[in-house]
Amino acid sequence: MRLAVIGAGAVGRSVVDLADEYGHEIVAVADSSTAVVADGADGGAVGVDPDAVVARKAERGIVGDHDPADALAADYDVLVEATPTTLDDAEPGFSHVTTALDRDRHAVLANKGPVAERFGDLRAAVDDSEGEVRFEATVGGAIPAISTVEDIEPGHVTAVRGVLNGTANFILTRMAAEGLDYDHVLAEAQDLGVAEADPSFDVDGTDAALKCVILANVLSFGAADDPADAREFTLDDADVDGIRDVPGSALRLAAEDGRTVRLIGEATGETVRVAPRLVPENGTLAVSGTQNIVQIETSHAGRLNISGRGAGGPETASAVLGDVGRLE
Amino acid sequence: MSDSRDGVPEAAADGEDATPDGGHAAAAPSTHTVRLELVDEPGQLLAALHPIADNGGNLLSIYHERGNKTPRGRIPVEVDFEATPEHFEDIVEALRNEGVNVMQAGTERYAEEVTLLLFGHLIDTDLSDTLSRIEACASASVADVSLAAPQGTEEVSSARLRLEARAGETEAALAAVRELANEKELRLVEPLTGVEA
Numbered sequence: 001m002r003l004a005v006i007g008a009g010a011v012g013r014s015v016v017d018l019a020d021e022y023g024h025e026i027v028a029v030a031d032s033s034t035a036v037v038a039d040g041a042d043g044g045a046v047g048v049d050p051d052a053v054v055a056r057k058a059e060r061g062i063v064g065d066h067d068p069a070d071a072l073a074a075d076y077d078v079l080v081e082a083t084p085t086t087l088d089d090a091e092p093g094f095s096h097v098t099t100a101l102d103r104d105r106h107a108v109l110a111n112k113g114p115v116a117e118r119f120g121d122l123r124a125a126v127d128d129s130e131g132e133v134r135f136e137a138t139v140g141g142a143i144p145a146i147s148t149v150e151d152i153e154p155g156h157v158t159a160v161r162g163v164l165n166g167t168a169n170f171i172l173t174r175m176a177a178e179g180l181d182y183d184h185v186l187a188e189a190q191d192l193g194v195a196e197a198d199p200s201f202d203v204d205g206t207d208a209a210l211k212c213v214i215l216a217n218v219l220s221f222g223a224a225d226d227p228a229d230a231r232e233f234t235l236d237d238a239d240v241d242g243i244r245d246v247p248g249s250a251l252r253l254a255a256e257d258g259r260t261v262r263l264i265g266e267a268t269g270e271t272v273r274v275a276p277r278l279v280p281e282n283g284t285l286a287v288s289g290t291q292n293i294v295q296i297e298t299s300h301a302g303r304l305n306i307s308g309r310g311a312g313g314p315e316t317a318s319a320v321l322g323d324v325g326r327l328e
Numbered sequence: 329m330s331d332s333r334d335g336v337p338e339a340a341a342d343g344e345d346a347t348p349d350g351g352h353a354a355a356a357p358s359t360h361t362v363r364l365e366l367v368d369e370p371g372q373l374l375a376a377l378h379p380i381a382d383n384g385g386n387l388l389s390i391y392h393e394r395g396n397k398t399p400r401g402r403i404p405v406e407v408d409f410e411a412t413p414e415h416f417e418d419i420v421e422a423l424r425n426e427g428v429n430v431m432q433a434g435t436e437r438y439a440e441e442v443t444l445l446l447f448g449h450l451i452d453t454d455l456s457d458t459l460s461r462i463e464a465c466a467s468a469s470v471a472d473v474s475l476a477a478p479q480g481t482e483e484v485s486s487a488r489l490r491l492e493a494r495a496g497e498t499e500a501a502l503a504a505v506r507e508l509a510n511e512k513e514l515r516l517v518e519p520l521t522g523v524e525a
Contacts, residue, residue, distance in 0.1 A: 161520075245515060249476035250447045250486035254517075256474065257443060257488060261517055278443060278519040285520065 001324055004028040004074050006096050007082035008053070008063050011110045011137070014317035015080055016050045022321040024078075029053050029063045030071035032083070036064025037074045072099050078324050082110040085210065087235060090117045097122065097133060104130035108323040110137040110316055116210040119217040120232040134323035139211045140164055142315035143308045144322070145294040146218055152298050154222025154269075159297040161266040164211045166290030166310045167195045167202035168243050168263040172276075173288050176251040176260050182244065194290060204242035205274040206235070208265040212274060213238055215267040223269055233272055241275035254278060260286050357410040359388065362420065365402045365429040373405065379422035380407065384415035404431070440493045441471070442501065445517035446509060447486040451477065453512040455487070461508055468493040468501035 001024045005012050008031035019026050025047040027038040036056075038047045053063050072079075079100035083093050090113030097107040097114055102125075109115060114122050115135045126133050139145045140162070149157050163169050167189060174185040186203070189195035201207050216233040224230035243263050254260050262285055264277040279285045284305050287293045292310025297303055309315040366372045373392065380387060391406040411419060423430050450458070459470050468491045477485035493501040498521055509516040 245447075245484075246517070247447050247484050247486055249478050249484075250445045250488075250517065253474055253476050253486050253488040254445060259443065259519075261445070264520055276517050278445060278517055 001025070001077040001328060002027045002047075002075065003078050003080055003324065004030075004071050004076035004100075005080045005082060006030050006068070006071060007080075007084070007111070008057050009082065009084065010313035011316045011320065012080070012082035013054050013057060014313035015082060015110075015320050016048075016053050018314065018317050018321060020050065022325065024321070024324060026050055026053075027076050028071035028074035030066075030068040031057065031063050033068065034062040034064055035066040035068045035071040037066050037070045072096060076100075076105060078106040078108055078327060080108050080110070080320055080324070081114070082320070085112040085116075087113060087117055090114045094118055094121070098125045101125045101129035101131045101133070106131045106327045107133045108137070108320050108327070109133065109135040110320055112138045112207075112210045112214060115217065116213045117234050119214075119221070119234075123221065123227055132327060134326060135214065136323045137316045137319035138214055140292050140294050140306075141166075141308070141310040141312060142318055143292060143294050143306050143310065144319070145215070145296075145306065147322075147326070148294075148296060148304065148306065149215070149218055150222070152296065152301065152304075154219045156299045156301075157219055157296055158299060159266060159268045160212075160215045160219070160294060161264060161285075161297070162294040163262050163285060163287050163292050164265045164294070164310060165202050165205075165208040165263060166292060167199060168205070168208070169287065169292070170194050170290045171203065172243060172246070172251070172261055172263065175246070175248055176255055179248055179252060181248045182246060203244050205240040205263060205265075206242075208263060209235060209238040209240045209272065209274045212265040212267040212272045216269065216272045219267065219269040231269065238272040238274060240273075243276050246276055255281065258282075262286055357386065357412045357415070359408060359410055360385075360416050361406060361408050362423070363431040364405045364407065364423070365431050366405055368403050375426060376405065376423065376428045377407070379426050379428070380409055380411075380419050383418040383422050384411060385419050386410040402429070440496075440498045442468075442491050442493055442498050442519055442521065444489050444491070444502070444505065444519055445486060446489065446505075446514050447517075448484060448512075448514040449482075450475070450485045450487055450514065451481040453514065458508060458512065458514075459489075462489070462491065462501075462505055465501060465504040467497035468504070 003019055003024050003026050005015050016026050016029055027047055029036050029048055036048050036053055057063050081093050081096050093111040094114040100107045115138055136146050170189055171185045186195055213233045213235055221227055221230040251261055258281050259278050260281045261276050262279050265274040285293060287307055291307055293307040295305050364376055366376060386409055388408040396404055420430055462470055471492045472490035474488045491501055502518055506516060
């Protein structure tokens with residue numbers, strides 16, 4: 001498949017880097033201000049040199065000499081949307097995806113915005129297109145959460161829950177293990193690059209909530225006979241509580257009783273909830289460090305647990321490239 | 329074991345009761361008390377006693393408080409009987425299936441345990457008032473409290489509470505605590521109930 005990668009952060013760069021290994025060709029790459037487009041992209045065979053893109057981005061902060069719009073107009077089969085997640089109108093990611101759909105091309109998202117905030121609009125755009133949209137990378141990084149739900153069929157999945165934010169999980173794990181307070185562990189996480197300078201998105205539960213909203217949309221639309229009857233979820237429908245003010249003393253009291261606290265997200269076709277919850281210390285959901293886990297509750301097949309790396313460039317790119325493979 | 333099932337054909341219905349007097353190492357029967365609420369109509373008492381005898385309970389005494397009325401205008405009845413723990417569960421279930429309101433069922437009064445954390449200005453917001461208001465909620469009782477106030481009583485402190493809730497009422501008990509926490513601006517960490525992780 002010929003890929004146009006929009007967004008040159010950790011995920012976009014990893015997709016560019018790994019595409020060849022998965023048998024795909026990069027025909028365009030764009031970041032927010034520049035782009036590179038393959039020579040003779042409308043029939044030619046000369047793709048973009050991944051190493052050169054990654055090197056230019058690292059050295060000069062640009063991916064090429066073209067305008068980003070040129071990448072959107074390039075001759076690709078699949079547009080990979082890997083720009084940062086934005087809320088509300090989910091722009092510019094949403095328009096990038098619809099640009100591809102309008103041209104009857106596929107889109108694969110790593111950006112949560114369009115599927116969390118405008119799932120209904122996106123469905124409508126897909127209905128009018130020959131192209132399809134896939135978004136495995138938006139939930140749980142490398143963990144195949146969405147395709148597993150699709151395999152089981154959303155109508156036979158009663159709930160999906162889990163630990164969906166590695167930063168919050170790292171902080172809670174370290175607080176419990178070292179008996180330290182939140183601020184101390186957050187500083188450590190920032191030094192290690194596990195937490196961002198502004199950690200609000202992770203520690204306030206927003207990131208986990210977006211993932212749960214996406215799962216709720218998959219369950220709701222997937223189970224409905226007619227998409228018009230499906231309930232659409234956005235972040236506003238989620239009941240969200242973060243971990244910012246959880247004191248070390250609370251984790252110590254939990255540990256004395258064989259329990260610990262994890263930021264747990266839960267999605268059904270009716271509700272989305274993210275909150276710190278008490279779980280058994282050695283239980284399945286008490287994954288450590290930046291690890292994520294997705295637990296799928298089914299009608300006929302019991303409970304499925306899938307744990308793994310919930311973030312990271314190559315991990316998330318593997319989910320993106322898995323989606324690309326499903327579109328072949 | 330009891331001989332109370334003489335003449336009760338249903339007793340052998342579910343197989344495992346086929347040898348009621350055998351010397352097998354089943355859990356020993358113990359005495360249970362259930363408080364029932366009956367409508368003041370003929371035949372109601374008999375209808376309530378059948379599920380006990382039919383499910384392997386050995387009736388010991390019946391205290392029929394005919395002069396008393398429950399708040400719903402019904403008659404409270406206290407029944408003592410012997411049963412193994414398994415039979416006891418079956419009996420309470422059978423009573424409920426018969427439509428008999430079981431107000432209190434021996435050790436089963438608080439069948440579900442739930443542990444939660446509260447944190448915030450627990451002491452400034454009157455912890456004992458918080459606890460007694462949780463107790464006042466009909467569906468739960470506070471079984472155990474552990475408090476940690478590492479920075480002194482005026483700073484943020486944490487508490488671990490173990491509540492005992494009546495069967496099926498854990499969610500109602502949690503909702504009551506949630507509301508109270510909200511009112512007192514305390515943070516609540518709820519357990520993930522229904523998920524044996």
